[in-house]
Amino acid sequence: MSNESAHNRPTVPLAASLALFSENLIARRGVEQANILFGGQIDPAIQALRVRTKAVGVGDKAPDFSMPMAEGGTWSLAEHLAQNKYSSLVMVFYRGTWCGYCNVYLRGLLGVQSLLSEANAALIAVSPEAVPVFSDNTTSAGSIFPVLIDQGGKIAEQFGLTFEMDDAAKSILKGSNIDLEKRNADGKWILPVPGTFVIDRSGHIVYAHVDADYRNRPEPQEIIAICRALQR
Numbered sequence: 001m002s003n004e005s006a007h008n009r010p011t012v013p014l015a016a017s018l019a020l021f022s023e024n025l026i027a028r029r030g031v032e033q034a035n036i037l038f039g040g041q042i043d044p045a046i047q048a049l050r051v052r053t054k055a056v057g058v059g060d061k062a063p064d065f066s067m068p069m070a071e072g073g074t075w076s077l078a079e080h081l082a083q084n085k086y087s088s089l090v091m092v093f094y095r096g097t098w099c100g101y102c103n104v105y106l107r108g109l110l111g112v113q114s115l116l117s118e119a120n121a122a123l124i125a126v127s128p129e130a131v132p133v134f135s136d137n138t139t140s141a142g143s144i145f146p147v148l149i150d151q152g153g154k155i156a157e158q159f160g161l162t163f164e165m166d167d168a169a170k171s172i173l174k175g176s177n178i179d180l181e182k183r184n185a186d187g188k189w190i191l192p193v194p195g196t197f198v199i200d201r202s203g204h205i206v207y208a209h210v211d212a213d214y215r216n217r218p219e220p221q222e223i224i225a226i227c228r229a230l231q232r
Contacts, residue, residue: 001056002008002107003035004191008108008115011111013219014104014105014108014218014219014220016060016218017104017108018101018103018104018105018215018217021100021101021104023217025037025100029172033099033107033159033172034095036168036172037063037169037172037173038170038215039169040165040166040167040168040169040172041165041166041169042212042213042214043166044163044164044165044166045163045193045212045213045214046212047163048075048162048163048193048212049160049193049210049212050162052160053106054157054158054160055159055160055161055210056151056158056159056160056204056205056208057208058206058207058208059203060204060205061203061204061205061208062077062091062197062199062203062204062205063155063158063159064077064078064203065077065124065147065155065158066078066079066153067149067150068148068149068151069146069147069148069149070131070147070148070149071146071147073161075124075155076213077089077199077203080122081097081202084201085122086117086120086121086122087119087120087121087123087200087201087227087230087231087232088120088198088199088200088201088206088226088227088231089121089122089123089124089198089199090109090116090121090122090123090124090196090197090198090223090227090228091107091124091126091131091159091196091197091198091199092106092109092123092124092125092126092195092196093125093126093127093150093156093159093192093193093194093195094125094126094127094192094194094197095104095127095128095192095194095214096127096128096129096180096183096190096191097129097178098129098173098182098183099101100179101194101214101215101217102194102214103152104215104217105194106125108217108219108220109123109220109223110144111220112221112224113144113145116222116227118120119224119228119230119231120227120231120232121198121224121227121230121231122145124145124146124147124148125134125145125146125147125148126147126148126150126155126156126192127147127148127149127192128149128150128151128152128153128156128180128184128185128186128190128191129149129183129184130151130183130185131186149185150185150192151185151186152185152186152188152190153186153190153191153192156191156192156193156195157188158232159192159197160193161193161195161210162190162191162193163190163191163192163193164188164190164191165189165191166191171206192208193210193211193212193214194210194211194217195208195209195210196208196209196210196217196218198226198227198230200225201230206226206230207223207226
């Protein structure tokens with residue numbers, strides 16, 4: 001996501017931006033179709049989280065991982081922690097650039113990127129999408145944070161986040177030329193429940209926000225406050 005696209009926007013609560021996006025989506029698709037989309041993604045995610053036995057949370061050691069970056073190269077959590085450069089790491093699991101809610105959230109984080117930097121916090125985003133292309137038609141090349149490709153949702157699975165939406169929701173998305181079999185690196189419809197984690201220098205999770213309702217995301221200021229508390 002380009003840095004330039006995130007600047008010069010008025011500061012509004014993220015919840016308000018997400019609510020407005022929902023209103024526009026319902027107006028565009030109609031109530032019936034929107035409800036099929038919402039329920040077809042939220043209900044399977046709730047069920048997946050309910051039966052999960054390997055979910056990680058605050059106080060747990062973050063699972064170690066190494067993933068390819070969309071711009072090339074590999075990003076490793078162990079190497080990141082070994083550098084001991086940052087006080088904290090903000091790790092965001094997002095469904096893909098086709099998801100407007102994810103884009104609103106990432107733009108919100110980009111809007112406070114300077115505050116995260118001041119708190120000595122690093123930011124990474126993790127997605128099953130093979131080649132993320134954001135709404136301003138830029139890929140992650142030249143972005144100001146690494147975008148990692150989680151093929152098959154293997155890392156999301158380690159964090160206890162993976163699920164698959166129902167067939168009705170898939171059909172509606174395909175009708176809008178959103179086919180995750182073509183977009184995702186593994187050719188499947190496996191997605192992460194949106195999750196945001198803050199990891200400290202020791203590799204432990206000190207903050208976790210996971211919500212099966214993908215329309216809900218944490219406020220960036222909440223994350224900044226956590227990172228500032230860890231700054232040293």
